[in-house]
Amino acid sequence: xxxxxxxxxxSWNVNGLRACIGKxxxxxxxxxxxxxxxxxxxxxxxxxxxxxxxxxPTWHTHYTPAVRPGYSGVGLLSxxxxxxxxxxxxxxxxxxxxxxxxxxxxRLVIANAYFPKGSGKDRDNSRVPYKLDFxxxxxxxxxxxxxxxxxxxxxxxxxxxxxxxxxxxxxxxxETSGFLPVERAEFGRxxxxxxxxxxxxxxxxxxxxxxWSQRMGARARNVGWRIDYVLASPDALPFVKDAFIWPQVTxxxxxxxxxxxxxxxxx
Numbered sequence: 001x002x003x004x005x006x007x008x009x010x011s012w013n014v015n016g017l018r019a020c021i022g023k024x025x026x027x028x029x030x031x032x033x034x035x036x037x038x039x040x041x042x043x044x045x046x047x048x049x050x051x052x053x054x055x056x057p058t059w060h061t062h063y064t065p066a067v068r069p070g071y072s073g074v075g076l077l078s079x080x081x082x083x084x085x086x087x088x089x090x091x092x093x094x095x096x097x098x099x100x101x102x103x104x105x106x107r108l109v110i111a112n113a114y115f116p117k118g119s120g121k122d123r124d125n126s127r128v129p130y131k132l133d134f135x136x137x138x139x140x141x142x143x144x145x146x147x148x149x150x151x152x153x154x155x156x157x158x159x160x161x162x163x164x165x166x167x168x169x170x171x172x173x174x175e176t177s178g179f180l181p182v183e184r185a186e187f188g189r190x191x192x193x194x195x196x197x198x199x200x201x202x203x204x205x206x207x208x209x210x211x212w213s214q215r216m217g218a219r220a221r222n223v224g225w226r227i228d229y230v231l232a233s234p235d236a237l238p239f240v241k242d243a244f245i246w247p248q249v250t251x252x253x254x255x256x257x258x259x260x261x262x263x264x265x266x267x
Contacts, residue, residue: 009230015253017039039077073114139193162197162200195231198229211224
C-alpha cells in the first residue's frame with residue numbers, strides 16, 4: 001500500500017458482469033472509493049467484456065473464468081498492482097468452475113470466492129456435497145496462508161445464511177439449500193477456528209441482507225438473505241475499521257458488501 005489512507009475492500013456478485021456494466025457498474029466503480037473489488041458470477045471470458053469495462057492503468061484486473069462459457073467465474077480489480085496473485089485450489093473439480101482468485105499486497109492476502117450453491121438443476125439439494133467439499137478445500141487453503149504469517153480476508157458470495165438473523169424468513173427455509181443445518185455448520189466451523197464475520201461483529205442488529213429474489217418485489221420489501229461476507233483471519237481483524245452493506249446499489253440481485261481496513265494491515 002502506497003500511503004496510510006484506509007482502504008475500502010468490496011465484494012459484489014454481479015450476476016453477469018456484462019449485464020451489470022449495462023446497468024451502471026463502471027460509474028459505480030469509479031465513484032465507490034474502493035481500492036480492491038472482488039466480483040463473483042462474472043459469467044464471461046475477459047475478451048468478451050465490453051470496451052468500457054475496467055482496464056489498466058486505472059484498474060489492475062485478475063479474472064478467473066470457468067471453463068464453461070457464460071458460467072460462474074470471479075474477478076479481482078485493484079487500484080494498485082498486487083505483489084502476487086493466483087487462482088484456484090488445485091482441485092480440478094472446483095477450478096474448472098472458476099471459483100477462487102487471490103491477490104497479495106505485502107502481508108495482506110485477499111481471497112475472492114464464489115462458493116457453490118447446493119441446489120441442483122431440479123431445485124433439489126444434489127449439489128450440497130460438492131458445496132461442502134469446496135468449503136473444506138477453501139478453508140484448508142486460507143488456513144495455510146494464515147499459518148504462513150499472512151493476514152487474510154476471504155470475501156465473496158458464500159451462498160449460506162449462517163444464523164436466523166441472516167435471512168428474513170428463516171422458519172420456512174430450514175430445508176432450503178443456503179440454510180440447511182449442514183451448510184450452516186460448515187460455515188460455523190470457520191468461525192470456530194477463529195475466522196470472524198466482520199459485518200456481524202460490528203453490526204449485530206437484524207434487517208441487513210445482501211441478496212433478494214427477483215420475484216414478488218422482495219428487494220423493495222427487504223425480504224432477503226445475507227449470504228455475502230468478508231471473513232477475517234484473527235490477525236487481520238484488528239485492522240478492520242468498518243464493515244458495510246450497500247443495498248442502495250442496484251445492477252444485480254446482490255448488492256456490494258465490504259470492509260474498510262487500516263493500511264498497516266499489509267505491513
